[in-house]
Each structure stands twice: as structure tokens, then as C-alpha cells.
Amino acid sequence: MADLLSVENLSAGYGRAVVLSDVAFRLGEGEALAVLGRNGVGKTTLLDTLVGVTRRFTGSIALGGREVGTLAPETRAGLGVGWVPQERNIFRSLSVQENLTAVARPGPWTLDRVFRLFPRLKERRQQSGASLSGGEQQMLAIGRALATNPRLLLLDEPTEGLAPIIVQELLAALTRLLREEKLAAIIVEQHAQKILPITDRALILERGRIVHQSDSAALLADPMPLERFLGVTGR
Incomplete structure (x- = not known):
């Protein structure tokens, strides 16, 4: 599968504060990635950095083989980065x-x-x-x-604070987007049980660093990393 997104040696933050350190991962065309972790570990900062609204200290961000880490947010949007922030x-x-x-x-x-x-x-x-x-x-x-x-959809906590019936509707729509439409996506989520069943791969952030990467199915089958880093199981 060809890489749609390639992130290498990425460090970023706000002002002089470094929030992400040495982050590296790849996302294929049509793949969906779950980004998991406790509050304050850098999940939103990761999406903000991909969009282009943080300060990037080191590393590269390539979309479809083109380096975009130095480009303005509106330019990245024009190249196919769609963003749904927490604030909507x-x-x-x-x-x-x-x-x-x-x-x-x-x-x-x-x-x-x-x-x-x-x-x-x-x-x-x-x-x-x-x-x-x-x-x-x-x-x-x-x-x-x-x-x-x-080409790439970024969603930050899309189900947070919503009524269960609305969460079900949103998850059904996301399942269609990811599984049927094969839209590449990165979804930040605290609740692993909601998002792992509809994503292909997952990573866990801890203190701005990736501490675990695996297939989503493998993380559901062996939830030990969820227990260790999030304090919950994948069941």
C-alpha cells in the first residue's frame, strides 16, 4: 500500500514549549489510524501539527510524497487535509x-x-x-x-460529550467513511473501545512520544498496552 502520509522525527509544540518529540509513523491510502492516550499527552497537538497551526521544531511531514511541513494551513487544506477540531x-x-x-x-x-x-x-x-x-x-x-x-480527514475527539444515541449515529457514519468509502483518516479518541473496531491501525501517545504502535485488531485482542498507558481495557 502506498503511503499517503509519512511523518518522520517530528518534534513540535507552541512557542518554546516542545509537546511532541521524535514522532514517526506512516499512513497508507485508504487507511484509518486511531490516536489514543490520556488527556494532555499530545494527541490534539499531533493533529494541530499536521494541519499546520503549531511550531514545528524538527522532522518532516509528507503528504502523497510532497513535503508539507513548511506550508501554511490553508495550503495544506488545498492539498487535501480536512480537519474537524474539538471546537467544531x-x-x-x-x-x-x-x-x-x-x-x-x-x-x-x-x-x-x-x-x-x-x-x-x-x-x-x-x-x-x-x-x-x-x-x-x-x-x-x-x-x-x-x-x-x-484526501486525509483528521478528527479530534469526534464523540466527546455527545449523547449515546448520537454517538451511535456518528460511529455508523464514520464506519461507512472508513470501511466503505476508504477515506484515509486519523482519529484522536480517548475511548479505545469506540474507535479501534473501525480503524486499521493504532498508536498510543504518552508524554508527547509514541509508546505503542500496532494493528487495531491486535490491540483489541491483547489490551495490555491500553491497561498500561490508558488505565482501561479494550473490552
Whole structure:
């Protein structure tokens, strides 16, 4: 499988503070990677660095064989990096449809296709972003990222703080994206049980360093690293 993303010897942080140290991993075309770890270990910083909103001290980030570590966030987005931050960052004053069309780029993910993935958004297409529930705002944030037609989708804690029924809907949509559509993705998640079944590979961060990498299925079968680094089992 050809590498879509290659990260080598990456150290990054904010200002003078180094949060990530010597991070290295690869992601193939159509692969999904779970990034696990406790709070404050650098998971969000990793996504922020891939997007380009941190300070990179050392290392390289290559997307499709092209070095992007020195490029501005908007340039990386134009090259196919889609981002769903924890804060969602939807346009609260715009309607659902306007949120999706404002950032849309040509490609297979059309407005209608996003609405098929998230029927709730179609029902609320004329409502403002501010009027949506937290779960609907998360769907909109994911839909908006898809409307940019990314090669790589980055999701930061997509199920955090949502009602169980909404979590089920989101996980079903993500399963379709990852398993049927084969969209490459990196998903930051604290709850391993939610995300390992629908990802191909996983890594665990501890104090800004990768302390474990494996296939997701292997981590589910032998949850000892989860017990050691997260204090939970994969069951």
C-alpha cells in the first residue's frame, strides 16, 4: 500500500514549549489510524501539527510524497487535509447548507452526498449552525470537512460529550467513511473501545512520544498496552 502520509522525527509544540518529540509513523491510502492516550499527552497537538497551526521544531511531514511541513494551513487544506477540531468551529450565523457550500471544493463529496450521510443535516438545511444540538453541530463539522473533498480527514475527539444515541449515529457514519468509502483518516479518541473496531491501525501517545504502535485488531485482542498507558481495557 502506498503511503499517503509519512511523518518522520517530528518534534513540535507552541512557542518554546516542545509537546511532541521524535514522532514517526506512516499512513497508507485508504487507511484509518486511531490516536489514543490520556488527556494532555499530545494527541490534539499531533493533529494541530499536521494541519499546520503549531511550531514545528524538527522532522518532516509528507503528504502523497510532497513535503508539507513548511506550508501554511490553508495550503495544506488545498492539498487535501480536512480537519474537524474539538471546537467544531462551524459558522454559527450561517445555515447548515451555507456552512457546507462556503468551503466546498470540486470532487465526489457533493452537498447531496453529505446529506445522504447525515440525513439530520438535510432536515435542518435552512437552520443556523447556532440552532443545532451539539451532535448535529458535530455532524455539520464533519460534513463541512468532507465538502472540501479531502484526501486525509483528521478528527479530534469526534464523540466527546455527545449523547449515546448520537454517538451511535456518528460511529455508523464514520464506519461507512472508513470501511466503505476508504477515506484515509486519523482519529484522536480517548475511548479505545469506540474507535479501534473501525480503524486499521493504532498508536498510543504518552508524554508527547509514541509508546505503542500496532494493528487495531491486535490491540483489541491483547489490551495490555491500553491497561498500561490508558488505565482501561479494550473490552
